[in-house]
Amino acid sequence: MAGTTPHETTISGRRVRATRAESPPDDAAPIAELRDEATGCRRCPLWRNATQTVFGEGPEDAEVIFVGEQPGDQEDRAGKPFVGPAGRMLNATLEDADVDRRKVYVTNAVKHFKFEPRGKRRIHSKPNAGEVQACRWWLDKEIGRIRPRLAVALGSTAAQSLIGRAVPVLKRRGEVIERNDGLRVFITIHPSLILRMREEEDKEAERERFLKDMRKVKQLMAG
Numbered sequence: 001m002a003g004t005t006p007h008e009t010t011i012s013g014r015r016v017r018a019t020r021a022e023s024p025p026d027d028a029a030p031i032a033e034l035r036d037e038a039t040g041c042r043r044c045p046l047w048r049n050a051t052q053t054v055f056g057e058g059p060e061d062a063e064v065i066f067v068g069e070q071p072g073d074q075e076d077r078a079g080k081p082f083v084g085p086a087g088r089m090l091n092a093t094l095e096d097a098d099v100d101r102r103k104v105y106v107t108n109a110v111k112h113f114k115f116e117p118r119g120k121r122r123i124h125s126k127p128n129a130g131e132v133q134a135c136r137w138w139l140d141k142e143i144g145r146i147r148p149r150l151a152v153a154l155g156s157t158a159a160q161s162l163i164g165r166a167v168p169v170l171k172r173r174g175e176v177i178e179r180n181d182g183l184r185v186f187i188t189i190h191p192s193l194i195l196r197m198r199e200e201e202d203k204e205a206e207r208e209r210f211l212k213d214m215r216k217v218k219q220l221m222a223g
Helices: 031-038 073-078 085-096 129-146 156-163 192-196 200-222
Strands: 004-011 014-021 064-068 105-108 115-118 121-124 150-154 176-178 184-188
Touching (some): 031 129, 064 129, 073 121, 085 200, 129 156, 150 156
Parallel strands (some): 150 184
């Protein structure tokens, strides 16, 4: 299991402490090769109940990588990331922010769907720290191959995987944390948070905040 190396850097005049996982070997392996290798992943027990490994997708020269928490029910069945309701919300918001979805790489911190069965339904269950750390092996390989200029952490699990420690997302939302390998990590919510809101007014307000975040991502991509 990969270790971590702490460091501090200054972002917007603040001291920010971050960690990164030590890079696993063969970072230059093609994404297709990594995806094939990951189909047989047994680094944590989540593979036992999941339908399949859901690896990332996108161009290997992408300037930005979006990292979510884990595949959901629809992603688990399809074998593709961000194809369910949260993915559609992300796609629509990126379009509104003038970010070309075809030019970004999307993946998850954890590659297998973790759930609790309730009758015929499978209810999402948050990955624990050990599962996140075990799967960080694959995220590090994806980053090592793509070498993006920016990573977008969609939610707390993604932030923990990218930074190496717990990050209070709502407090740090919109901030950029630079790792000691030079990768900038933009902190924001996971789009599923918007979908879980009951009041339409709250949902629309949160979507506007998320759109504002994606416009910041657009600016960072251009900078």
